[in-house]
Amino acid sequence: MSLNQVFDKAAEAFKVYKKVAASEKANLLRTIAAEIEQLGDELLQTAHQESNLPLARLTGERGRTVSQLQLFASLADEGTWTEATIDTALPDRQPAPRPDLRRMLVPLGPVVIFGASNFPFAFSTAGGDTASALAAGCPVIYKEHPGHPKTSQLVYKAIQNALQACGLPEAVFQHVSGGADIGQELVKHPEAKAVAFTGSYKGGKAIFDQACQRPQPIPVYAEMGSVNPIFILPEKAEAESKQLAGQAAQSVLLGVGQFCTNPGLIFYPENDTTESFLQELSEKLESAPTNKMLHEGICSNYYKGVNQLLAAGGVEKLLAPDEDVLVGNAALAKVSLEQWLQNEALQEEVFGPFTLVVTYHGLEDLERAAEKLQGQLTCTVWGTTSELIQAGSLADTLREKCGRLLFGGVPTGVEVSYAMTHGGPFPATTDSRSTSVGAYAIKRFARPVTFQSAPAELLPQELQDDNPLSIWRTIDGKLTKDNI
Amino acid sequence: MSLNQVFDKAAEAFKVYKKVAASEKANLLRTIAAEIEQLGDELLQTAHQESNLPLARLTGERGRTVSQLQLFASLADEGTWTEATIDTALPDRQPAPRPDLRRMLVPLGPVVIFGASNFPFAFSTAGGDTASALAAGCPVIYKEHPGHPKTSQLVYKAIQNALQACGLPEAVFQHVSGGADIGQELVKHPEAKAVAFTGSYKGGKAIFDQACQRPQPIPVYAEMGSVNPIFILPEKAEAESKQLAGQAAQSVLLGVGQFCTNPGLIFYPENDTTESFLQELSEKLESAPTNKMLHEGICSNYYKGVNQLLAAGGVEKLLAPDEDVLVGNAALAKVSLEQWLQNEALQEEVFGPFTLVVTYHGLEDLERAAEKLQGQLTCTVWGTTSELIQAGSLADTLREKCGRLLFGGVPTGVEVSYAMTHGGPFPATTDSRSTSVGAYAIKRFARPVTFQSAPAELLPQELQDDNPLSIWRTIDGKLTKDNI
Numbered sequence: 001m002s003l004n005q006v007f008d009k010a011a012e013a014f015k016v017y018k019k020v021a022a023s024e025k026a027n028l029l030r031t032i033a034a035e036i037e038q039l040g041d042e043l044l045q046t047a048h049q050e051s052n053l054p055l056a057r058l059t060g061e062r063g064r065t066v067s068q069l070q071l072f073a074s075l076a077d078e079g080t081w082t083e084a085t086i087d088t089a090l091p092d093r094q095p096a097p098r099p100d101l102r103r104m105l106v107p108l109g110p111v112v113i114f115g116a117s118n119f120p121f122a123f124s125t126a127g128g129d130t131a132s133a134l135a136a137g138c139p140v141i142y143k144e145h146p147g148h149p150k151t152s153q154l155v156y157k158a159i160q161n162a163l164q165a166c167g168l169p170e171a172v173f174q175h176v177s178g179g180a181d182i183g184q185e186l187v188k189h190p191e192a193k194a195v196a197f198t199g200s201y202k203g204g205k206a207i208f209d210q211a212c213q214r215p216q217p218i219p220v221y222a223e224m225g226s227v228n229p230i231f232i233l234p235e236k237a238e239a240e241s242k243q244l245a246g247q248a249a250q251s252v253l254l255g256v257g258q259f260c261t262n263p264g265l266i267f268y269p270e271n272d273t274t275e276s277f278l279q280e281l282s283e284k285l286e287s288a289p290t291n292k293m294l295h296e297g298i299c300s301n302y303y304k305g306v307n308q309l310l311a312a313g314g315v316e317k318l319l320a321p322d323e324d325v326l327v328g329n330a331a332l333a334k335v336s337l338e339q340w341l342q343n344e345a346l347q348e349e350v351f352g353p354f355t356l357v358v359t360y361h362g363l364e365d366l367e368r369a370a371e372k373l374q375g376q377l378t379c380t381v382w383g384t385t386s387e388l389i390q391a392g393s394l395a396d397t398l399r400e401k402c403g404r405l406l407f408g409g410v411p412t413g414v415e416v417s418y419a420m421t422h423g424g425p426f427p428a429t430t431d432s433r434s435t436s437v438g439a440y441a442i443k444r445f446a447r448p449v450t451f452q453s454a455p456a457e458l459l460p461q462e463l464q465d466d467n468p469l470s471i472w473r474t475i476d477g478k479l480t481k482d483n484i
Numbered sequence: 485m486s487l488n489q490v491f492d493k494a495a496e497a498f499k500v501y502k503k504v505a506a507s508e509k510a511n512l513l514r515t516i517a518a519e520i521e522q523l524g525d526e527l528l529q530t531a532h533q534e535s536n537l538p539l540a541r542l543t544g545e546r547g548r549t550v551s552q553l554q555l556f557a558s559l560a561d562e563g564t565w566t567e568a569t570i571d572t573a574l575p576d577r578q579p580a581p582r583p584d585l586r587r588m589l590v591p592l593g594p595v596v597i598f599g600a601s602n603f604p605f606a607f608s609t610a611g612g613d614t615a616s617a618l619a620a621g622c623p624v625i626y627k628e629h630p631g632h633p634k635t636s637q638l639v640y641k642a643i644q645n646a647l648q649a650c651g652l653p654e655a656v657f658q659h660v661s662g663g664a665d666i667g668q669e670l671v672k673h674p675e676a677k678a679v680a681f682t683g684s685y686k687g688g689k690a691i692f693d694q695a696c697q698r699p700q701p702i703p704v705y706a707e708m709g710s711v712n713p714i715f716i717l718p719e720k721a722e723a724e725s726k727q728l729a730g731q732a733a734q735s736v737l738l739g740v741g742q743f744c745t746n747p748g749l750i751f752y753p754e755n756d757t758t759e760s761f762l763q764e765l766s767e768k769l770e771s772a773p774t775n776k777m778l779h780e781g782i783c784s785n786y787y788k789g790v791n792q793l794l795a796a797g798g799v800e801k802l803l804a805p806d807e808d809v810l811v812g813n814a815a816l817a818k819v820s821l822e823q824w825l826q827n828e829a830l831q832e833e834v835f836g837p838f839t840l841v842v843t844y845h846g847l848e849d850l851e852r853a854a855e856k857l858q859g860q861l862t863c864t865v866w867g868t869t870s871e872l873i874q875a876g877s878l879a880d881t882l883r884e885k886c887g888r889l890l891f892g893g894v895p896t897g898v899e900v901s902y903a904m905t906h907g908g909p910f911p912a913t914t915d916s917r918s919t920s921v922g923a924y925a926i927k928r929f930a931r932p933v934t935f936q937s938a939p940a941e942l943l944p945q946e947l948q949d950d951n952p953l954s955i956w957r958t959i960d961g962k963l964t965k966d967n968i
Contacts, residue, residue, distance in 0.1 A: 019880070060579075080963065083924075087903040095544075099893055101903035103924075106883065108916075212696035216859075216910045219917065375700075389941045396503070399590065399933055406936040409583055418961050419571040419585035421934040426700045432592075432931045433703065439961075440567075440587075440932065447916045448924065449883055450905040452890040457873045472963050477902050477923075479564065479956050479963070 007191035009171035010110035010139045026077035033069040035158035047120045050148040052292035065121040072135035084462040084473040102463040105446035107137030109193035112186045115145030116198040118258045125155035129196040136445035197222040208430040226376040226428040227264035228411045233383030234269040241273035249284030251410035256291045256328040257353030261411040282319045285330035293328040302352030306331045314339030370397040375425030378404045378411035491675035493655035494594035494623045510561035517553040519642035531604045534632040536776035549605040556619035563955040568946040570959045586947040589930035591621030593677035596670045599629030600682040602742045609639035613680040620929035681706040692914040710860040710912040711748035712895045717867030718753040725757035733768035735894035740775045740812040741837030745895040766803045769814035777812040786836030790815045798823030854881040859909030862888045862895035
């Protein structure tokens with residue numbers, strides 16, 4: 001099937017799918033979740049063989065994928081996400097009457113979603129992007145990630161089964177394989193209305209540029225990772241240097257460092273605990289059980305990235321990268337704040353179990369570092385409660401640089417919930433106004449339309465007088481579940 | 485002052501302004517509104533001299549500008565627009581605890597706003613873009629429209645007075661004059677975080693391209709106008725052809741056709757009323773009192789555009805453009821649907837009191853036309869209630885093409901309210917997810933940030949346990965005004 005045919009089918013499916021009741025979209029998502037669970041061990045084994053990820057991790061990721069589908073099912077079902085807003089008519093207003101105005105979010109149309117290598121379930125075929133697009137009412141044209149084609153086919157079949165069981169057009173979800181050239185054609189196709197992507201800066205930026213240069217530009221939600229700095233404040237460092245080193249090591253090592261929120265940068269004070277912190281961190285990184293990375297390309301890029309960074313001026317190697325074809329051994333380096341400030345390349349993400357410790361002297365140093373930071377998915381501050389409060393101005397600066405600001409805890413582990421933001425200023429993403437994880441991810445695939453003086457028969461359920469879905473709506477400026 | 489200094493000052497002002505209480509932002513907006521009213525006749529006379537717009541129209545526009553400022557003041561004051569969302573901590577959850585997550589919209593930072601020629605108050609210095617940006621917490625760098633520099637200076641002084649009265653940094657609003665080169669430098673400056681623009685396709689698209697090509701791309705909200713088609717259905721046409729012609733003429737003539745929502749395209753059935761509709765429309769357009777356009781450039785472009793369109797294949801001239809240096813005399817033309825479908829140039833906006841009537845045979849024709857339409861600010865259907873309902877599929881298609889879909893009434897007259905969408909798919913705007921009029925315009929200048937495990941002392945008021953602003957928040961997935 002040509003890509004034109006794929007998009008023609010998607011456009012036809014959209015005509016049906018956009019009119020489907022909210023509850024039917026919810027039902028589809030729940031059925032997909034059930035079909036994925038039905039795949040059982042075969043899915044886990046296949047993903048394990050294709051991605052080298054441990055079965056325990058894949059089991060957890062499958063659970064997360066299922067719960068993502070369920071979260072978006074309940075959002076679709078509940079319906080308040082559509083921001084239904086009604087201004088009632090004021091026929092007698094002077095000098096001019098006000099017409100009846102009813103606004104809601106409607107789906108954008110067919111969207112292109114790219115699978116990610118590092119999450120074969122949760123950011124791939126039936127991952128968060130697909131779940132949120134389907135919940136919004138958009139047909140999905142899914143570009144398989146070449147790292148796990150068999151896994152993708154299994155999930156694709158689960159989705160097809162679900163569409164059939166729900167009596168929906170099969171083209172509500174279409175599956176496309178191919179290389180970067182196919183990806184480019186998908187992004188450039190006139191019928192594509194938005195793109196979602198999780199992966200490298202290079203890949204995401206290329207898609208963004210293509211989308212902007214189309215005759216009709218479209219939104220691109222590319223999540224391109226970041227270094228996710230941790231700022232460790234002096235009192236906390238003094239009091240708990242060893243525990244902090246352990247906590248940091250665990251986050252750096254998680255998933256062989258193959259998370260978008262992996263902490264690749266740690267600011268640590270120059271004091272009498274610096275050496276023991278670095279030593280403990282180094283030991284923890286070195287002594288951890290080793291694991292294979294996703295594939296050889298990612299692994300060789302990892303070592304290449306580490307070596308490039310180690311060659312930079314002023315960077316001191318603390319744990320040499322023990323290179324392997326597939327196993328990602330941890331590495332560690334150190335640099336002074338002054339050197340770090342002078343070299344933007346030291347902000348570049350090294351995808352894998354590596355972190356760079358930047359040593360600083362005082363809070364002013366951290367403020368300078370924060371000002372210099374590029375856009376991040378996360379920034380983390382570790383401090384005693386009193387020093388966190390004293391460092392409020394640092395937090396104010398960091399908030400401008402990221403989508404999620406942590407006070408304690410590690411950035412890895414992205415909760416799938418209502419209040420999550422998995423996004424951030426460029427270059428962490430191409431659209432800081434969005435999140436790719438959590439409930440608000442659904443808003444990426446919708447836009448507002450206002451119906452003026454529409455006959456009751458033509459109004460979507462969300463905007464009908466008697467509020468049949470019982471959703472929260474803004475009526476004449478007040479949030480309410482009331483009828484009109 | 486160099487542009488670097490302007491942006492440095494804006495960045496400094498942002499540090500203060502982003503932390504200001506919601507009520508202080510509201511107070512600023514209300515004070516600006518009062519200062520503008522205080523300018524009295526001087527403002528009206530100045531704008532009249534610079535724009536040729538009648539005093540009555542300018543009085544109305546001033547009222548709208550003041551009420552826009554007040555609308556955004558009440559939004560800021562009330563605070564629910566920030567989408568505050570809290571997931572409470574679940575420390576005992578298995579397999580992993582959930583941290584405390586608190587999300588809200590925060591301002592983007594300094595934004596660049598371009599003034600529009602056709603609304604010297606409502607889309608200019610203290611217009612809707614400025615009001616929504618200031619309400620969101622963003623300092624504004626305002627690029628004056630060269631068509632009304634004295635008007636702009638007066639309003640600028642009103643804003644400065646208000647900032648001083650409110651004890652806020654003067655750089656919360658800065659005023660820049662200059663040509664397209666200055667505009668380009670503003671868009672390209674690294675400290676600019678978003679751009680808002682209302683004007684021509686050429687101008688808006690150039691800004692969009694510049695913003696996409698920045699090392700760090702930024703959002704552009706360019707509203708570039710459209711032809712705002714009216715689809716007249718057969719029964720309605722048969723029953724009321726004369727009244728419909730009168731209604732259409734009035735909308736085409738409003739403000740000498742210089743509104744973004746001016747109806748430049750009318751679909752009318754081929755039946756025994758066609759001739760009388762066209763004759764009535766032509767007479768109404770011809771006999772209306774004439775008025776000056778905004779300036780000579782716009783006027784000569786108007787006649788140029790009309791003549792270009794009249795020269796296109798199959799276009800029949802019904803009311804010849806009576807050319808003048810400054811007066812915009814109405815013009816009218818007609819084309820068959822088949823010809824219209826073949827020539828995309830017939831969808832291009834002619835800015836001024838001109839409309840093109842496209843004659844069609846059946847509803848299938850209208851569906852084909854709707855499919856072919858570019859993105860529009862508005863689409864309008866006129867029909868009897870029963871034929872509107874029967875034409876539901878036409879409405880379904882049109883909804884994909886516009887930001888506002890009218891059933892009866894005219895597209896001119898954009899209500900400043902909660903449910904308004906003044907936007908639409910490209911090329912009507914560069915971002916169909918936004919509106920530049922109405923309450924939701926505030927969201928253009930904000931992005932989400934999630935605070936994880938933040939000390940109470942560092943939380944913005946919107947996210948504090950006891951909900952001091954008494955706003956609606958989503959707590960653990962439920963909308964509530966409750967405390968935690």
